[in-house]
Amino acid sequence: MSSKLKNLLIPLLAIVVFLILWEWLVWFNQWPNYKMASPSDVWPAFWQYKALFAKYSWDTLWRTVVGLGLAVVVGVFFGVVMGFSKTMRSALYPLLVGFNAIPKATLVPVIALIFVGQHDFNTVLIAFMISFFPIAVSVSIGLSTLEPEYQDILKALGASKLTIFWKIALPKTLPEFFGALKVSATLAFIGTNLMEIVEPHGRGLGHLFDSGKINADYPLMFAVLIALAVLGILLYYIVVILEKIFAGWAERPSDH
């Protein structure tokens, strides 16, 4: 009971402390809005456009989640392939790394040209492309460093590699997998917004950011950033809940 309350209170407290620090920083430096807006400026901007925030947040959120879902599927696939075969690992890793070192912002126009007008698809694609790599890496590491004693339990029964993956490797690496998922979730968000900002098509929080930019409405821009952060945190807690369900066993009792 008290521990559950604590779990809720601590993050809230941390956020409040952070907001106070931010407000203070802006106030102390006497920064104008266009340099950095303070939380007290941001709230009115948010309130004014609250309907838009709700609508666009949903746009951004669903496309992020779809992109992330795709990233999980493809990332796990690559991870499995690379985790089980050393050859595939040395073949694919450099390609994936090279691909990931390319800023996705520069790919946005290319994608937009190839799939003209399919805004939702393009957005999901970018969210996916930017976020699958951490998942692939973590799964491949989880598999390639899996202790042989664990594998042997099933191997001795003649189980296939796939079975070993499902029954042993995947559950064993779930904590790392979820860690990667947290990273990927934030990346997918960035991907969605990138598309919304760079290749505007009138939807999503990225678009609202752009509007703010056109009007030099700095508080609005900061409000969008905060909204993004909040959505990111929301998505994070969804991942945490999934993690509690599927990988709760891995949490070690910290101190007694």
Added chain:
Amino acid sequence: MSSKLKNLLIPLLAIVVFLILWEWLVWFNQWPNYKMASPSDVWPAFWQYKALFAKYSWDTLWRTVVGLGLAVVVGVFFGVVMGFSKTMRSALYPLLVGFNAIPKATLVPVIALIFVGQHDFNTVLIAFMISFFPIAVSVSIGLSTLEPEYQDILKALGASKLTIFWKIALPKTLPEFFGALKVSATLAFIGTNLMEIVEPHGRGLGHLFDSGKINADYPLMFAVLIALAVLGILLYYIVVILEKIFAGWAERPSDH
């Protein structure tokens, strides 16, 4: 011997196959340069500007590496703090996730305005900000899921948490740490380029990309992207070598 040769040949082969596929894709679709340049177009562009490529690659590389170095230090710090203390974990995680869900591209102007004219510093800062999260996550997970049997070995001797971290937790999580480092390295690259493209100041591959854009020189733009990929791969192999040295033990014999 033959395995070493294989380790070298396989990635090369994979890259060649990839280039051929790319060339074929462009040729088959008859895509003009401004839609997608093919490798054969890219080479002349690269050759023409090879001096600039060398110079700018170095600019981009060193700033990326410095940013990454900073990310490692800060990421490990946060990871340790969150890995050892559940309270800190529930306090910091949401803040970090929120921060990471904000597209760094939108922060570039803010940073640029706060530290006016300090281009190198700004670039390094963005590279750092975009890349420290995966490291923090992986270290914190490594620590929080560390098997108690391992900790007990040193705990029973009255070793401090820090000692346990250095002697047990860090080495044990090195494979995951290096996995995160690979992800972070590519992210740091993106960060550097983001700064170079969004807040141009005439240096780095991002600037070269921009020049290509101004002159509608599409092969040059693609050449820059390839150069970024190559630098990314280079950085990746540096990480791999470090990994071989420090975490080679974790690699399990794949098949007999």
Added chain:
Amino acid sequence: MPVSISIEGVKHAYQTGQQQPLPVLDDLNITIPEGKFTAVVGPSGCGKSTLTRLVSGLLFPNEGTVSLGGEPVKAPRSTVGMAFQNPVLLEWRSIIQNVVLPLEIVKSELTHNQRLKRAAKLLKMVGLEGFEHKRPSELSGGMRQRASLCRSLVHNPDVLILDEPFGALDAFTREDLWQLMRDIKIKQPFTGLLITHDLRESVFLADQVVVLSSRPAKTQFVLDVDLPEDRTINSLYTPKAVEMLATLREQIEIAQGRKEEVADVE
């Protein structure tokens, strides 16, 4: 259906890094007829666990052949049950779900409930009633070992390979389990290979005891245990058994090249 195990002219060496290969098994020959139980004893590090891996198909010998039921072992089979020396349990599964694991792999027409029932029954037999739904980390060392034993038995294997399955147990629990194994074997016959350091255990459970020499392991001595099938702990105190134990002890001493002490009944 139990099948015979035959190990013929098996040699094996471990190759690691740039070092010299470490020869472990040197021309080993063991035959276990269908439905019989063979115990292998030998000094620590001589290659007993290696032997179990060869029989289960997790490892292949450099030379010689290992066959099950006359067929050379090319890959692990689902009809083998194996309890490893280090009783690794999957941390993310409860005890009963660890035990049930082989039934998820092996084809079987049992329903989910039947599987759980079978696992629960085995757990009860080894004295783990009440711990079915605990996590492995909540068990003591000996309790884990017993859970691991249940896991090796749950799918009614034709061949059972046990690598020091009772090492972490006290004498009484151990003797209970010997009797349990004896009873199980009568109801569901299997061909057994038991690695042990306990000579009384080997004589109680096995039809044949193989003494290995120090590394690289060779067959030093083979003892046929001609005690009745339905042995009790008291059978171990019959003159015949006492004599067998003495012989084994002596042979082990010779195998290890130790100074001959007064041969005493353990």
Added chain:
Amino acid sequence: MPVSISIEGVKHAYQTGQQQPLPVLDDLNITIPEGKFTAVVGPSGCGKSTLTRLVSGLLFPNEGTVSLGGEPVKAPRSTVGMAFQNPVLLEWRSIIQNVVLPLEIVKSELTHNQRLKRAAKLLKMVGLEGFEHKRPSELSGGMRQRASLCRSLVHNPDVLILDEPFGALDAFTREDLWQLMRDIKIKQPFTGLLITHDLRESVFLADQVVVLSSRPAKTQFVLDVDLPEDRTINSLYTPKAVEMLATLREQIEIAQGRKEEVADVE
């Protein structure tokens, strides 16, 4: 300098999740004078490993106190050496570097070379010469256990806690190590707590044997072993020792509430 260990009125129960707490130790009282060696025997799962964790300061009792040298244990101490039941070695270190680990933690004025030398000497004594630079995964189960024993000894601890340190070893290697422990103790005295299932081992090594009952563990019986300090394996065959073994066996039977069988010399 060896210090005394005293366990007074200790009660402990494990609390997991929403379940009922599982009482493990129930009013335990054991005193081990300075430089003496006490063996604890008891059925599997009764709470022996829990006891070692309490003494080493890795766990704190719900009730009662554990003191070392008169001082209550508040935290682990570097003057304690501990060999865990599950001999975990660090995979990324070679064997010798695993053994040397405690010397890296404990303050000591030994040079790097001296440390390695000491570790190598211990490894040689337990029969692991030539394996110093192997990885833990290249060792057999019994070899790991021996390496773990070396690790517990390398920093000359004042208090030595051994949780079934010889469980995976064959009888002869085991007896060698008993003698080794005896010799080490004479040269570098320590206060010892040994968990074991082997009654002969307890009588050979200990000055006092404590028999625990089934979970929750109570002290069932305490035996003072008045054999000479310089025991040999043959001491175990003296009538006195034989009688002690018989008493222990009988007491354990009672502790576990088993039907009384004919009390026999093991």
Added chain:
Amino acid sequence: EVKLPFTLDWKFEGPSAPYFLAVDNGHFADQDLSVEISAGQGSLDAIPKVATGAYPVGFADINSLVKFLDQNPGAPVTAVMMIYDKPPFAVVGRKSQGISTVADLEGSVLGAPPPDGAWAQFPVFAKENGLDMSKIKVEPVGFPTREPMLAEGKVDSVTGFSFSSYLNLVRLGVPEEDLTTLLMADYGLALYGNAIIVNTDYAEKNPEVITGFLTAVAEGVKDAAADPMAGAQAVIDRNPAGNVELEAWRLKLALQDSILTDYVMANGLGDIDVERFEKALEQIAVTYEFKGEPSVSTIFTDAYLPASELLMMK
């Protein structure tokens, strides 16, 4: 009704009002067109979109088109209607920091984003006005920080689009009377600005569609000039977080500085003066090395322009 996707070079701002008005006031519908307008990410984004045929028509900087056609000879894209007779390329400075005339730029600090369109013309501007580039300290800045840097006084002037930079500065609290806008076209720059571009493959097949489109655009421009507030409102309808006054202002500036120039008022909207264009090409060559020989006819054609009375703005 013909579906005709149209891509802008930039986001939905006041100067895009004519196209939205053409939609809202039914001018496109009158031509039997259904036009969907998309925002863009700079001319270099809009041109390939049209060249690949993804969009049959677009709006982009003609100087970028010149370079694009030089790099990709034969690409099926050409300009058909000039909209910004005077390009909005400008230097905006602050009187309080000593910038009142062109000559004041010497010895001052100029903030310029390297990829900026206005900055790209600065060498020509300097040459035409005899400025010594070595006496101007150029500070590379990013787009997002350009105006704030000037507002904070970290630079004395910036290069930029007259309407964007000027307005942003006002929004940042710089008094209007403190601002000096030096429109490069008023100081010797012959360059043209943004034009409607088309995919030539499409245009050749559907000339009447293009002509109809251009007719409607001209109507839109007239509507915008007649009622800038309504124009701005049409933009805001598509850009919910926008500010009507601001966009109306931006639109007015664009109309006054770039679209409804003296030349346009006299000769009508949309066509070019070939002689001036040739001079413009020479000026482009100052900063850009042509691979081939640029020819006016591949870059601009008046073939699709509607009858000239439809283009008169009075």
